[in-house]
Amino acid sequence: MRNDELTENHPRRLIVDLCRRFYTLGWVSGTGGSMSIFQSGRVYVPPSGVQKECLAEEDIFVLDTSGNILSGPGPGYNVSACTPIFLKTFHHRGSGAVIHSHAIDAVLATLIASDVFEITHMEMIKGIVGSGYHDKLVVPIIENTTHESELVETVAEAMQAYPASHAVLVRRHGVYIWGDNWKQTKVHAESYHYLFEMAVRMHQIGFDPTAAPSHPD
Incomplete structure:
Protein backbone atom coordinates (compact mmCIF):
# COMPACT_ATOMS: atom_id res chain seq x y z
CA MET A 1 0.00 0.00 0.00
CA ARG A 2 1.37 3.39 -0.99
CA ASN A 3 1.69 6.06 1.69
CA ASP A 4 -0.89 8.24 -0.05
CA GLU A 5 -3.36 5.34 0.22
CA LEU A 6 -3.05 5.04 4.00
CA THR A 7 -6.12 6.14 5.93
CA GLU A 8 -5.78 8.65 8.74
CA PRO A 46 8.90 1.15 14.71
CA PRO A 47 12.55 0.22 14.23
CA SER A 48 15.05 0.21 17.08
CA GLY A 49 17.54 3.01 17.59
CA VAL A 50 15.90 5.65 15.42
CA GLN A 51 14.80 9.19 16.22
CA LYS A 52 11.06 8.89 16.64
CA GLU A 53 10.28 12.40 15.41
CA CYS A 54 11.85 11.48 12.05
CA LEU A 55 9.82 8.32 11.42
CA ALA A 56 8.05 7.75 8.12
CA GLU A 57 5.21 5.32 7.38
CA GLU A 58 7.51 3.06 5.37
CA ASP A 59 9.82 2.65 8.39
CA ILE A 60 7.23 0.66 10.35
CA PHE A 61 7.64 -3.10 10.77
CA VAL A 62 4.63 -5.42 10.50
CA LEU A 63 4.74 -8.63 12.56
CA ASP A 64 2.45 -11.53 13.26
CA THR A 65 1.37 -12.29 16.83
CA SER A 66 4.37 -14.59 17.32
CA GLY A 67 6.79 -11.79 16.47
CA ASN A 68 7.69 -13.00 12.98
CA ILE A 69 8.46 -10.13 10.61
CA LEU A 70 5.99 -9.97 7.72
CA SER A 71 7.32 -6.73 6.25
CA GLY A 72 9.78 -4.01 7.18
CA PRO A 73 11.83 -1.07 6.01
CA GLY A 74 14.67 -3.20 4.68
CA PRO A 75 18.39 -3.60 5.44
CA GLY A 76 19.94 -1.47 8.15
CA TYR A 77 16.88 -1.50 10.40
CA ASN A 78 16.08 -3.75 13.34
CA VAL A 79 12.69 -4.16 14.93
CA SER A 80 12.24 -2.23 18.21
CA ALA A 81 13.97 -3.70 21.24
CA CYS A 82 10.66 -3.22 23.06
CA THR A 83 8.88 -5.69 20.77
CA PRO A 84 8.94 -8.70 23.15
CA ILE A 85 7.31 -6.57 25.84
CA PHE A 86 4.74 -5.23 23.39
CA LEU A 87 3.87 -8.79 22.37
CA LYS A 88 3.64 -9.90 25.98
CA THR A 89 1.22 -7.07 26.71
CA PHE A 90 -0.96 -7.91 23.70
CA HIS A 91 -1.07 -11.58 24.73
CA HIS A 92 -1.55 -11.09 28.48
CA ARG A 93 -3.87 -8.08 28.50
CA GLY A 94 -5.58 -8.24 25.12
CA SER A 95 -4.51 -4.65 24.58
CA GLY A 96 -4.67 -2.87 21.24
CA ALA A 97 -1.72 -0.53 21.75
CA VAL A 98 1.26 0.04 24.03
CA ILE A 99 3.30 3.19 24.65
CA HIS A 100 6.80 3.06 26.11
CA SER A 101 7.84 6.43 27.53
CA HIS A 102 11.14 7.71 28.92
CA ALA A 103 9.52 10.85 30.36
CA ILE A 104 11.47 12.47 33.19
CA ASP A 105 8.51 12.47 35.57
CA ALA A 106 7.90 8.77 34.94
CA VAL A 107 11.52 8.09 35.91
CA LEU A 108 11.35 10.40 38.94
CA ALA A 109 8.15 8.66 40.06
CA THR A 110 10.16 5.45 40.44
CA LEU A 111 12.64 7.23 42.74
CA ILE A 112 10.10 8.51 45.25
CA ALA A 113 8.46 5.10 45.71
CA SER A 114 9.56 1.56 46.51
CA ASP A 115 7.72 -1.39 44.99
CA VAL A 116 4.67 0.51 43.76
CA PHE A 117 3.70 4.04 42.74
CA GLU A 118 0.56 5.24 44.51
CA ILE A 119 -1.58 8.36 44.35
CA THR A 120 -5.12 9.14 45.46
CA HIS A 121 -7.78 11.87 45.39
CA MET A 122 -6.78 13.38 42.07
CA GLU A 123 -9.29 14.16 39.34
CA MET A 124 -7.07 12.77 36.58
CA ILE A 125 -7.27 9.30 38.12
CA LYS A 126 -10.61 9.14 36.28
CA GLY A 127 -8.63 9.01 33.05
CA ILE A 128 -7.60 5.44 33.85
CA VAL A 129 -10.29 2.86 33.03
CA GLY A 130 -11.75 1.34 36.18
CA SER A 131 -10.43 4.06 38.51
CA GLY A 132 -12.05 7.04 40.22
CA TYR A 133 -11.19 10.13 42.23
CA HIS A 134 -11.38 8.43 45.63
CA ASP A 135 -9.41 5.37 44.56
CA LYS A 136 -5.76 4.81 45.30
CA LEU A 137 -4.15 4.33 41.91
CA VAL A 138 -1.39 1.74 42.07
CA VAL A 139 1.31 1.10 39.45
CA PRO A 140 3.91 -1.64 39.99
CA ILE A 141 7.60 -0.71 39.77
CA ILE A 142 10.14 -3.22 38.49
CA GLU A 143 13.92 -2.94 38.43
CA ASN A 144 15.72 -1.99 35.26
CA THR A 145 18.03 -4.35 33.37
CA THR A 146 20.89 -3.91 30.92
CA HIS A 147 18.80 -4.96 27.93
CA GLU A 148 15.12 -4.30 27.21
CA SER A 149 14.49 -7.96 26.36
CA GLU A 150 15.49 -8.95 29.90
CA LEU A 151 12.46 -7.08 31.26
CA VAL A 152 9.88 -9.33 29.60
CA GLU A 153 9.30 -11.80 32.43
CA THR A 154 9.28 -9.20 35.21
CA VAL A 155 6.79 -7.09 33.22
CA ALA A 156 4.61 -10.19 32.84
CA GLU A 157 4.87 -10.92 36.57
CA ALA A 158 3.90 -7.33 37.40
CA MET A 159 0.89 -7.49 35.07
CA GLN A 160 -0.24 -10.70 36.74
CA ALA A 161 0.29 -9.34 40.27
CA TYR A 162 -1.52 -6.04 39.52
CA PRO A 163 -4.38 -6.88 37.13
CA ALA A 164 -6.11 -3.52 37.68
CA SER A 165 -3.09 -1.54 36.48
CA HIS A 166 -2.74 -0.39 32.90
CA ALA A 167 0.96 0.43 33.32
CA VAL A 168 4.27 -0.88 34.63
CA LEU A 169 7.02 1.50 35.72
CA VAL A 170 10.67 0.54 35.25
CA ARG A 171 12.95 2.14 37.81
CA ARG A 172 15.38 4.73 36.41
CA HIS A 173 14.10 3.88 32.92
CA GLY A 174 10.49 4.76 32.12
CA VAL A 175 7.02 3.27 31.83
CA TYR A 176 4.94 0.91 29.68
CA ILE A 177 1.28 1.91 29.29
CA TRP A 178 -1.48 0.10 27.40
CA GLY A 179 -5.20 0.16 26.60
CA ASP A 180 -7.85 -1.56 24.53
CA ASN A 181 -7.02 0.57 21.47
CA TRP A 182 -4.73 3.44 20.53
CA LYS A 183 -7.18 6.13 21.67
CA GLN A 184 -7.63 4.62 25.13
CA THR A 185 -3.89 4.02 25.40
CA LYS A 186 -3.21 7.67 24.57
CA VAL A 187 -5.71 8.81 27.22
CA HIS A 188 -4.13 6.45 29.74
CA ALA A 189 -0.65 7.71 28.89
CA GLU A 190 -1.62 11.37 29.25
CA SER A 191 -3.38 10.65 32.55
CA TYR A 192 -0.53 8.59 34.00
CA HIS A 193 2.06 11.18 33.02
CA TYR A 194 -0.01 13.93 34.64
CA LEU A 195 -0.25 11.86 37.83
CA PHE A 196 3.47 11.05 37.83
CA GLU A 197 4.27 14.75 37.55
CA MET A 198 1.74 15.62 40.25
CA ALA A 199 3.18 13.05 42.66
CA VAL A 200 6.73 14.31 42.07
CA ARG A 201 5.70 17.93 42.68
CA MET A 202 3.70 16.99 45.78
CA HIS A 203 6.73 15.13 47.11
CA GLN A 204 8.93 18.19 46.51
CA ILE A 205 6.71 20.47 48.60
CA GLY A 206 6.10 18.00 51.41
CA PHE A 207 2.71 16.52 50.49
CA ASP A 208 2.09 12.76 50.51
CA PRO A 209 0.44 11.75 47.20
CA THR A 210 -0.77 8.51 48.79
CA ALA A 211 -2.70 10.24 51.59
CA ALA A 212 -6.33 11.25 51.38
CA PRO A 213 -7.06 14.91 52.18
CA SER A 214 -7.71 15.63 55.84
CA HIS A 215 -10.90 17.55 55.05
CA PRO A 216 -14.01 15.79 53.66
CA ASP A 217 -14.43 15.85 49.87
Missing part, protein backbone atom coordinates in the same frame (compact mmCIF):
# COMPACT_ATOMS: atom_id res chain seq x y z
CA ASN A 9 -6.20 5.90 11.32
CA HIS A 10 -3.97 3.30 9.67
CA PRO A 11 -1.48 1.99 12.29
CA ARG A 12 1.53 3.06 10.21
CA ARG A 13 0.31 6.64 10.04
CA LEU A 14 -0.86 6.70 13.64
CA ILE A 15 2.50 5.52 14.99
CA VAL A 16 4.37 8.14 12.97
CA ASP A 17 2.01 10.96 14.01
CA LEU A 18 1.84 9.94 17.67
CA CYS A 19 5.58 9.46 18.02
CA ARG A 20 6.09 13.00 16.74
CA ARG A 21 3.67 14.27 19.39
CA PHE A 22 5.33 12.20 22.09
CA TYR A 23 8.72 13.61 21.07
CA THR A 24 7.46 17.15 21.73
CA LEU A 25 6.29 15.98 25.17
CA GLY A 26 9.70 14.52 26.02
CA TRP A 27 8.43 10.95 26.12
CA VAL A 28 10.64 9.59 23.31
CA SER A 29 13.81 11.68 23.43
CA GLY A 30 16.96 10.58 21.61
CA THR A 31 16.24 7.11 20.29
CA GLY A 32 14.51 6.00 23.50
CA GLY A 33 10.85 5.12 23.88
CA SER A 34 8.50 3.56 21.37
CA MET A 35 4.95 2.39 20.76
CA SER A 36 3.10 -0.41 19.04
CA ILE A 37 -0.41 -0.98 17.70
CA PHE A 38 -2.13 -4.35 17.33
CA GLN A 39 -4.83 -4.44 14.66
CA SER A 40 -6.46 -7.17 12.55
CA GLY A 41 -4.00 -9.81 13.71
CA ARG A 42 -0.98 -7.69 12.86
CA VAL A 43 1.52 -5.93 15.12
CA TYR A 44 2.91 -2.58 13.94
CA VAL A 45 6.13 -1.36 15.53
